[in-house]
């Protein structure tokens with residue numbers, strides 16, 4: 001099997017009936033790039049930059065960040081897309097050198113983009129490093145935990161301000177940077193049609209989207225039965241995001257665990273997902289799986305699934321279809 005997968009390393013990701021999708025990798029540091037290449041990923045779909053900030057006792061400087069982002073952009077095949085997510089600190093991720101507020105519900109509190117708005121120097125430094133690195137590849141900047149369009153507009157305006165400053169200093173910045181958001185808050189998934197008019201892309205973070213939709217802590221074993229990727233409610237949110245993106249000519253990706261789940265892939269293909277971001281080690285088996293699937297048949301399956309009443313019904317429907 002491994003040998004069969006290896007043959008697909010330099011191939012595109014295409015379904016049996018010719019539908020092309022992008023299979024990209026989730027990474028946590030430039031050191032992961034070797035695995036991205038050796039596993040035939042077509043780019044990076046999620047670079048979790050917070051790891052650059054964790055396990056140390058001071059902020060990484062703008063230059064340190066620039067080096068890391070440049071290394072990732074240069075680590076993919078020429079022109080391949082790289083989605084860099086801006087800092088997602090807070091929730092369960094802390095920095096020893098940054099005092100976060102004491103909160104009753106950290107996962108509902110000052111996390112990710114919310115923290116970046118409070119710590120603007122930290123955020124602007126990251127944006128500058130990203131902008132400077134942008135000339136070394138095909139950069140796609142992604143803001144995490146966006147709940148409202150106002151937040152997206154504010155983050156984008158800050159990016160534009162930093163860009164203007166750099167340009168006025170004579171520093172080169174790419175004009176082809178795509179700016180998008182993670183969809184991991186139900187409110188954003190529901191009004192994806194409004195977001196789609198303004199963002200360049202949307203990537204669904206199912207790890208958080210499921211947790212917030214089901215009001216079930218993703219780490220709490222006692223209520224793990226509520227963590228339901230195949231719940232029709234989740235599938236409808238996913239479909240809503242993909243359809244909204246396509247209506248505006250934008251692309252929709254997924255970078256939560258679900259995107260690399262071999263059981264979910266047929267359904268996601270059927271829902272029309274354009275980009276699947278997963279751990280690099282899952283890329284080749286997913287490419288092999290997609291090559292065996294018909295996207296039109298999977299669209300029929302997806303249509304049935306979103307009209308099911310329960311996760312159990314969805315799973316039974318999938319079993320039936322894929323037999």
Ligand code: PEP
Nearest residue numbers: 184205206207208255256
């Ligand atoms: C997600 O929420 O699905 C996601 C990809 O982000 P993280 O797992 O880093 O919260």
Ligand code: MG
Nearest residue numbers: 184205207208
């Ligand atoms: Mg998340």
